[in-house]
Amino acid sequence: MWPETRVVRFVNENFIAARAHVKQNPNDFKQYSERYQAPWTPTILVLDANGTEHHRIEGFLPADDFLAQLMLGWARMAFNQQQFAEAERRYRAIVEQLPESEAAAEALYWTGAAKYKATGDPAALKQTGETFKQRYRDTAWAKKASVWS
């Protein structure tokens, strides 16, 4: 998943990347796996510069799903930091660029939520609920959005 060109480009453009390897830097591995309660590998955390965790990926994923998870974490951080228009843009990019990924339905849900938070317009939620009637119907996210339309 790491060597894939799109993954490399996305990570290098948007993150500082650090690796705590169980053998190569065991002291960092021990310290940080305890701090973040991450006893399993691979585990990838999306953190802000202050160390607050915004997203966690555990276990191997194929490239498209892994990239979508990284994008989900990047979007979540904007959402948590109340940068809602930016969060909407980041979530929408997942739906548009990786529509078949496992994360796409979740991204669609949060696209609607972020747009609503950015604009205050409940139509953003209604429209998202309507979209779920056409796409990703058999997902938990469609159930969650069912109250919006």
Place this chain on the structure above:
Amino acid sequence: MKIDFRYDVDKAFEDAKQQRKPLLLDFSAAPM
């Protein structure tokens, strides 16, 4: 083309603050 991983996590946090970027922290046991 490869990811520019730092192996000193404390230093990586310093870089993240300095460059105002988020940090991606990978806990790995994969063969190097």
